[in-house]
Amino acid sequence: MEERKDVLILAIESSCDETAAAVVKNGREVLSNIIFSQIGLHTLYGGVVPEIASRKHIEKINQVILTALSEAGVTLKEIDAISVTYGPGLVGALLVGVAEAKAIAYAAHKPLIGVHHIEGHIAANYIAHQELEPPFLCLVVSGGHTHLVQAEDYGRFRIIGRTRDDAAGEAFDKVARAIGLGYPGGPKIDKVSKEGDPEAVSFPRAHVGDSPYDFSFSGVKSAVLNYINGCQMKGESWKQADVAASFQKAVIDVLVENAMRAVREYKADKFAIAGGVAANSALRSAMKEACEEQGVTLYFPPPVYCTDNAAMIGAAAYYEYLNGTRHGWDLNAVPNLKLGER
Ligand code: KG4
Ligand code: ZN
Secondary structure, three states: OOOOOOOEEEEEEOOOOEEEEEEEEOOOEEEEEEEEEOHHHHHOOOOOOHHHHHHHHHHHHHHHHHHHHHHHOOOHHHOOEEEEEEEOOOHHHHHHHHHHHHHHHHHHOOOEEEEEHHHHHHHHHHHHOOOOOOOEEEEEEOOOOEEEEEEEEOOEEEEEEEEOOOOHHHHHHHHHHHOOOOOOHHHHHHHHHOOOOOOOOOOOOOOOOOOOOOEOOHHHHHHHHHHHHHHHHOOOOOOHHHHHHHHHHHHHHHHHHHHHHHHHHHOOOEEEEEOHHHHOHHHHHHHHHHHHHHOOEEEOOOHHHHOOOOHHHHHHHHHHHHHOOOEOOOOOOOOOOOOOOO
16 A cells, blocks of 8 residues: 655734644644643733734744744745645734745645634544544634534535624623623633532523524623623622632533534534634533433533634644645735635
8 A cells, every 4th residue: 555645834813812723743643732822911901903913923933933934843844835824814924824834835835725713623633533524513702703513524524503793712801801801711711610609690591583503692691791890880799700600501412402403403423622622511411411411422621722823723624635725826815714715
């Protein structure tokens, strides 16, 4: 049998507030994964400031890429393709990565592969689970997206549900700010909820009438704000940990319920979670319990591959590379790129 040559991909990710580069072998083996997080910079403003993010990406990107190559112990010459997130995300932030990837690919005579950010999040599961292959169902929950996706094949997806308003991570971040936890909200709510009672306050579980797989999180966010304002007006105190835990439970209940409805309807035997909110400990344990009950195998990446990173982009890019995807020098950042579009 002919042995296939190893494929080494240099991946770049700059869609939001992480400047990241990685070297990935054959889509599954991470040789390096360098992440420069700008979180500290944006904390001061209570969220990501796009202009600051772009400027910081420019400052950091060369260094992050050089470190990724040296930690992997490979030279640019040995790299088979350069891949980069080209959407969705903040346009100015994306442009830094796209311009950098094009410059490197052009100068080093390497193929260029643009990757959809969400496809990257889903592919993070390929790194963590060598045996995982499509088809499977996937819940992508991040700061910008909440999608229930049927991964039909490598690089082929069907969206079966999505949020109608806020993304799950966005709701975590907004509620965290409202209850005085600050930015970034997700990890802080996760932590403080461990000391709270998830049944303390009853927040609404929104169901979108005409689509059993769609989500809506703006209602639960408003309910938290109303609850706090109500307490303040009545001169009553409220417990931060209880509000956090009750909010978190309301979000997770809906995520798990819709996910399991899809499992039954699509007769899935494999379910994956991905994106920053997939790092949430309560979501992970609720999904584990629900999947066990349904007899479905659950997959999730370790937290470092849930939040933004370039290794996941390298994993997705490998399968695009095998499929023959190659982008030209006219590749542009597409802030609202749809999954499945090319
Ligand atoms: O995937 P990601 O790094 O960026 C986007 O593509 O949006 O996700 C970031 C989001 C933020 O909203 C953050 O608060 C949330 O993921 N997040 C969490 C946790 N860790 C990160 N949400 C809940 N629990 C966590 N442990
Ligand atoms: Zn992301």
